[in-house]
Amino acid sequence: xxxxxxxxxxxxxxxxxxxxxxxxxxxxxxxxxxxxxxxxxxxxxxxxxxxxxxxxxxxxxxxxxxxxxxxxxxxxxxxxxxx
Amino acid sequence: xxxxxxxxxxxxxxxxxxxxxxxxxxxxxxxxxxxxxxxxxxxxxxxxxxxxxxxxxxxxxxxxxxxxxxxxxxxxxxxxxxxxxxxxxxxxxxxxxxxxxxxxxxxxxxxxxxxxxxxxxxxxxxxxxxxxxxxxxxxxxxxxxxxxxxxxxxxxxxxxxxxxxxxxxxx
Numbered sequence: 279x280x281x282x283x284x285x286x287x288x289x290x291x292x293x294x295x296x297x298x299x300x301x302x303x304x305x306x307x308x309x310x311x312x313x314x315x316x317x318x319x320x321x322x323x324x325x326x327x328x329x330x331x332x333x334x335x336x337x338x339x340x341x342x343x344x345x346x347x348x349x350x351x352x353x354x355x356x357x358x359x360x361x
Numbered sequence: 362x363x364x365x366x367x368x369x370x371x372x373x374x375x376x377x378x379x380x381x382x383x384x385x386x387x388x389x390x391x392x393x394x395x396x397x398x399x400x401x402x403x404x405x406x407x408x409x410x411x412x413x414x415x416x417x418x419x420x421x422x423x424x425x426x427x428x429x430x431x432x433x434x435x436x437x438x439x440x441x442x443x444x445x446x447x448x449x450x451x452x453x454x455x456x457x458x459x460x461x462x463x464x465x466x467x468x469x470x471x472x473x474x475x476x477x478x479x480x481x482x483x484x485x486x487x488x489x490x491x492x493x494x495x496x497x498x499x500x501x502x503x504x505x506x507x508x509x510x511x512x513x514x515x516x517x518x519x520x521x522x523x524x525x526x527x528x529x530x531x532x
Contacts, residue, residue: 295518330522334490
C-alpha cells in the first residue's frame with residue numbers, strides 16, 4: 279500500500295505541472311524548491327516529470343521520415359497539377 | 362500553398378501515429394487532411410485559427426477512419442462535394458497506393474519508450490499530451506480542438522504527465 283503523503287507533498291503533487299510550466303508566482307516556486315531540498319521523493323518526482331516533458335519535446339523536434347515527406351510532397355503536386 | 366498542404370499532411374501523419382496509434386490509417390488520414398485543407402485554404406485568414414481547424418479536422422479524420430474501418434476503401438475522395446460556391450475540381454485520387462506507412466518507418470522515427478508509454482495512456486489523455494508537449498499547441502488551442510475548458514485541459518495534462526512518467530519508469 280502506498281504511504282499517505284504529507285500535506286506539503288500533496289500540495290506539491292497538485293501544483294507540479296503549474297510549477298514546470300512557469301505558471302506559479304515566485305513565492306510558491308521558492309516554497310516548492312525548499313521542500314524538494316529536504317524531500318527526495320518530491321525532488322525525484324520533479325526530475326522525472328522534467329525528463330518526461332523533455333522526451334516529448336525531443337520528439338517534437340524530429341522531422342517526419344523522409345520517405346513519408348517525399349510521398350506527401352508528391353501527393354500535393356498531383357493535387358495541384360489537377361487545377 | 363504547396364508548403365501549407367505538405368504541412369497539413371505532416372500534422373496528420375504525427376497525429377495518426379502518436380494519438381490514434383494506427384499506422385495503417387496514416388496514409389488515408391494524410392490524404393483527408395490534404396484534400397480538406399485544399400478546400401479550406403481560401404478561407405484561411407488567421408494562422409492560429411488555421412492550426413485549430415487543422416487539428417480538429419485531423420482528429421475527426423482519425424475518428425471517422427476508425428469507424429469506417431469495416432472494409433470500406435476510402436482512398437478515393439471527391440473534391441466535387443465541397444460547399445456551394447467553393448472552388449471545385451474533378452474527383453482525384455492523390456494517394457500513392459504503392460507504399461504505406463510501415464512499422465519500420467515509425468520505429469526509426471520516435472523513441473520506442475515514448476511510443477510505448479503514450480500507448481498506455483487513455484486516448485483523451487494521450488491526445489492532450491501529444492498536442493501540448495509534442496505539437497506545441499497552447500492550452501487555449503487544445504481546448505478549442507477538444508471542446509474541453511482550459512482548466513480541464515490543464516488538469517488532464519497534469520494527470521497525463523504523471524501517468525506518462527510512471528509508464529516510462531516501468532518500461
